[in-house]
Amino acid sequence: MEFDLIASADLLGRTPATLSALLDGLPEPWVRGSEGPETFSPFDVVGHLIDGEETDWIPRARIILGQRADPRFTPYDRFRHRTRNAGRSLESLLAEFAQLRSANLELLGAWRLGAAELDLPGTHPTLGTVTLRQLLATWVVHDLGHVAQVARVMAKQYRIAVGPWVAFLPVLSDREAPR
Amino acid sequence: MEFDLIASADLLGRTPATLSALLDGLPEPWVRGSEGPETFSPFDVVGHLIDGEETDWIPRARIILGQRADPRFTPYDRFRHRTRNAGRSLESLLAEFAQLRSANLELLGAWRLGAAELDLPGTHPTLGTVTLRQLLATWVVHDLGHVAQVARVMAKQYRIAVGPWVAFLPVLSDREAPR
Numbered sequence: 592m593e594f595d596l597i598a599s600a601d602l603l604g605r606t607p608a609t610l611s612a613l614l615d616g617l618p619e620p621w622v623r624g625s626e627g628p629e630t631f632s633p634f635d636v637v638g639h640l641i642d643g644e645e646t647d648w649i650p651r652a653r654i655i656l657g658q659r660a661d662p663r664f665t666p667y668d669r670f671r672h673r674t675r676n677a678g679r680s681l682e683s684l685l686a687e688f689a690q691l692r693s694a695n696l697e698l699l700g701a702w703r704l705g706a707a708e709l710d711l712p713g714t715h716p717t718l719g720t721v722t723l724r725q726l727l728a729t730w731v732v733h734d735l736g737h738v739a740q741v742a743r744v745m746a747k748q749y750r751i752a753v754g755p756w757v758a759f760l761p762v763l764s765d766r767e768a769p770r
Numbered sequence: 771m772e773f774d775l776i777a778s779a780d781l782l783g784r785t786p787a788t789l790s791a792l793l794d795g796l797p798e799p800w801v802r803g804s805e806g807p808e809t810f811s812p813f814d815v816v817g818h819l820i821d822g823e824e825t826d827w828i829p830r831a832r833i834i835l836g837q838r839a840d841p842r843f844t845p846y847d848r849f850r851h852r853t854r855n856a857g858r859s860l861e862s863l864l865a866e867f868a869q870l871r872s873a874n875l876e877l878l879g880a881w882r883l884g885a886a887e888l889d890l891p892g893t894h895p896t897l898g899t900v901t902l903r904q905l906l907a908t909w910v911v912h913d914l915g916h917v918a919q920v921a922r923v924m925a926k927q928y929r930i931a932v933g934p935w936v937a938f939l940p941v942l943s944d945r946e947a948p949r
Contacts, residue, residue: 594931598797602924605791612787613917618777718934728931729939735925736941738792739918745781746914752773752907755897760908761949762915770940 594728606734607689622681624748630769633741637684638672644691648730655713655723663714773907785913786868801860803927809948812920816863817851823870827909834892834902842893
C-alpha cells in the first residue's frame with residue numbers, strides 16, 4: 592500500500608485507545624510478564640512508545656524539515672524508559688502516552704505536509720538516506736509491531752495453562768528468540 | 771501463569787473494544803489487506819472470532835459440563851465466516867462480536883465454575899483429553915493471537931512504504947509463511 596498521510600495519522604491516533612483497551616486495570620502479573628530476559632513486558636512497551644514520542648519520531652521529522660546541511664538523526668535510546676519509569680504505574684504511563692501522541696498528531700497536522708515535504712531526506716545513523724514519508728510510515732508500523740508484541744507476550748503467560756492446545760496456537764511459538 | 775477464571779473473563783471482555791479501537795471506521799484497504807493467499811484479513815479475523823462465539827468455546831464448555839459418556843467436541847469450521855459474512859460491513863461484525871462475547875461472558879459467570887468443574891474433561895477430535903480449564907485458557911490465548919495477527923497484518927501493508935527501515939521492523943518478517 593502506498594503511504595497516505597491521512598490514513599497514517601488515523602492509525603497513529605488509534606494506538607493509545609488500543610493499548611488502554613488491552614491493558615488498563617489489568618492485574619500486575621499480566622502487565623509485567625515478558626517473553627524472557629531482555630524482552631519487553633507490556634509495561635516496557637508503553638514506556639518505549641513514550642520514548643518514541645519524546646525523542647524519536649517528531650524530533651527526527653523536525654531535523655528533516657529543518658533542511659540542515661547534515662540532516663543526521665540523533666541515535667535513539669531503546670532503553671531510556673527503564674530508568675525514566677521506575678516506580679510509575681501503567682495507568683499513568685497510558686495516560687501520558689495518550690497525551691503525548693495527541694499533541695504530536697496535532698503538530699503533524701499543523702505542518703500541512705505535501706508531497707514535496709514528504710520527499711525530503713534525513714540521514715539515519717545506520718540506514719543512510721531516508722525520507723520523511725518513510726519515517727512516518729515507520730512510525731505507523733512500529734506502533735502496530737508493538738501492539739502485536741503486547742498481545743503475543745500476554746498470550747504466552749498462558750502457555751502452560753492451555754495444555755495440549757499449545758500445538759494449535761502458533762502465537763505461543765512466535766519469536767522463541769528475541770529478534 | 772496459572773489459569774485464573776476472573777482474570778480470564780476480564781481478558782476476554784477486552785477483545786471487542788481492542789479490535790474496535792484498531793479497526794472501527796478504518797478505510798477498506800486496511801480492513802481487507804492480508805498476508806497473502808489463504809491468510810486472514812482483519813475482516814476475516816473478526817468473522818472467525820464470531821464463529822468461535824457461536825460454534826466453539828461455549829458449545830464445547832457445554833459438552834464438558836454435560837458430562838456425557840462420550841464428551842467429544844464437534845469439529846470446528848475455521849472457514850464458516852467466509853460464506854456467513856459475505857456482504858457484511860466490518861462495523862456490523864464488530865458490533866455483533868461485542869454482543870455475542872458479552873452474552874457468552876454473562877453465561878460463563880452464571881455457571882459459577884469452581885475447581886471441580888474446571889477439572890472436568892472433554893475429548894478433542896485431534897488432541898484427545900482436555901479439561902474445561904484448558905479450554906478457557908485457550909479461548910484467551912486464541913483471542914490474543916488474533917489481536918496480534920490483526921496488528922501484524924496491518925503493519926505489513928506498509929512493508930514497502932517504510933523503505934530501508936524494513937531491516938529494523940521484525941514484525942514485517944514475522945510469519946513469512948502461514949503457520
